[in-house]
Amino acid sequence: MEGYCVKCKGKCEIVNGKPVLMKAKGDKQRNAYKGECAKCKTTVFRILPSKK
Numbered sequence: 001m002e003g004y005c006v007k008c009k010g011k012c013e014i015v016n017g018k019p020v021l022m023k024a025k026g027d028k029q030r031n032a033y034k035g036e037c038a039k040c041k042t043t044v045f046r047i048l049p050s051k052k
């Protein structure tokens with residue numbers, strides 16, 4: 001899975017990732033994927049599009 005790393009300032013490969021739920025406005029929850037940048041091990045989030 002690709003994500004955006006703020007340290008690398010670009011796309012990175014997410015490793016050790018797992019799906020998580022993030023709280024959003026209006027008591028809603030968003031599907032997200034949380035892991036680490038493959039290069040610098042910074043925590044990287046990726047918001048997943050909601051399924052319809």
Ligand SMILES: [Zn+2]
Nearest residue numbers: 005008037040
């Ligand atoms: Zn990085």
